[in-house]
Amino acid sequence: MNLTQYYLYKLFQAYYKAHLKNYPTISDLPNREFAFIRWDHPGMQRHIGYPNSNFLLDYLVKYAPRHSYRSATIYSTPSADKMEHKGYLGCDFVVDIDSDHIPTSCQHRHNYVICKNCGKLLLGDKPEECPDCHSKKFKKIVWICDECLNVSKEQVHHLIDGFLLKDFNIPLSAIKLNFSGHRGYHVRIESKVFRSLDQEERREIADYVTGQGFSYNIWNYKPVQSNMSGFRIDQPGWPGKIAREFYKVLSQGSDYTENIFSNPRYGNPIRSNVLRILIERRIDLIRKLENKNPIWGIPHVGPTTWHRIFEILRDLIKADIDVVVSIDVHRLIRLEGSIHGKAGLKVVDVPYEKLDEFDPLTDALTFPKESTNKLTIKITAPICPPIRIGKITYDNFQPDEEYTVPLNVGLFLLCKDVAELIKN
Ligand SMILES: [Zn+2]
Ligand SMILES: [Zn+2]
Structure with missing residues (x-):
């Protein structure tokens, strides 16, 4: 452990000590497996079970782990070290929504990798190999900003509401x-x-919410009239969702419609001549949808284009979830109330009706936002992107420079591994 890590350990420990009395309740705690990544020990400590929350809290205060997890699964003997000996009793249905697998424009601005071999710096996601030295080992800096945090929030709405x-x-x-x-x-x-x-049933649900495996054959396209049986806004399931989304997009005007169907964010945009025809027919299509008329004939718009239009609409509707997490029945998830060691923010309960007003960079801060404690850090990374904590955005960090910042800001930068502690 270096000085920065030791300081982070002490900060995490102070947090757990202060929250012993109001630590969140873990449902079915005696049947859960716990796992930790500690500061003093490489690798993951897992297959840990506790008879009650006091044992868990003792562990958290003693080791103040860098990362803390618990199983979504319930077992009769969660501490057994082989899966087949744990006594599987069932697994909660878990959905992980994380902007890391959702394309955002900000990721190219604030994420970067550094080649561990030659030091080459590349913006955006990790490439296959370093273009200069062909090494495959990188240090990755993943940042957060309002754009990616809001994208995650939007997808939670898609999932829960939709x-x-x-x-x-x-x-x-x-x-x-x-x-x-x-x-x-x-x-x-x-x-x-x-x-x-079981896993297959979980996959069915995951496929449904991500709009996978949808069959468009029900269209019954007639080439001569360019007619086809489209969907109606009052249909159940995906057909109705697509019809209602199409109606919503068209109703927001020509510019909006054009932007949606030509935006590369949703994969291949549709051809510009087809887009023109679609815009010309916009009012007519709105009327058809309103009247629940299933005949969507437009000259020169064939099944391939309709397919593309529906795929774009599907991507607007679906919930962009991490499918692997939802189908895995032995998944470990972040422990409620614990601190995430890569951001210094805590895992907090967010009642769905409060989601819109929830601000992670205010409401998930580990230490009280009123705290006047400061620490001095030195920027060690070549780039330290801006970060908003509470109402203030901290910007213009330069490599090798020292800064005295509020505790929550320093904690974030140290956890992100772009800075080291000078003085607390
Ligand atoms: Zn390199
Ligand atoms: Zn971002």
Whole structure:
């Protein structure tokens, strides 16, 4: 442990000590597996079980881990060191929404990698190999900003509002929502029915909310009239969703419609001549959709283009979730109330009705936002992008320079590994 790590350990420890009395309750705690990555020990310590929360809290205060996890699964013997000996009893349905797998324009501005071999700096995501020395080892700096945090929030709305409440009829009281402590959110359903789902059933749900495996053959396209049976706004499931989204897009005007169908964010945009025809027919299409008329004939618009239009609409509707997490029945998820060691933010419960007003960079700060404590840090990375903490954006950090910053700001920069501690 270097000085910075030791200081972070002490800060994490101070946080856990201060929250012993109001630490969040973990459902079915004696049946959960716990796992940690500590400061003093490489690798993950796992297969840990506790008879009650006092043991967990003792561990958190003693080791103040860099990363803390618990299973979404419930086991009869969670501390058994082989999966087959744990006694699987069921697994909560978990959805992970994280802007790391959702393309955003900001990731090219604030994420970068440094080649561990030659020091080459590259903006954006990790490439296959370094263009200069062909090494495949990189140090990755992943930042957060309002854009990527809001993208995650938007996808939570898609999931809960668009699918869980409406299509699956799950009561809001059964849906648990957490901020993950970094870039995203976890949604959990702990009901008996969901706990008993197998992997294939979980995959079906994941495919449904991401709009995968959708069959467009029901269109019945007639080439001579360029007619086809489209979808109606009153249809259940995906056909109705697509019709309603199409109606919503068209109703927002020509410019909006053009922007949606020509935006490369949603994959291949449709051809400009087809887009012109679509815009010319906009009012007519709106009327058809309103009247629930299923005949969507437009001259020169064939099934391939309709397919593309529907794919763009699907991408606007779907919830961009990490499918692997939802189908894995042995998944470890971040422990509620713990600090995320890569951001210094805490995993907090967010009631869905409060999601819009929830601000991770204010409400998930580890230390009180009123804290007047400061620390002096030195920037060690070649780039330190701006970060907003509370209402203030901290900007213009230069490499090798020292800065005295508020505690929560320093904690973020140290956890991001772009700075080292000089003085606290
Ligand atoms: Zn290199
Ligand atoms: Zn961002």
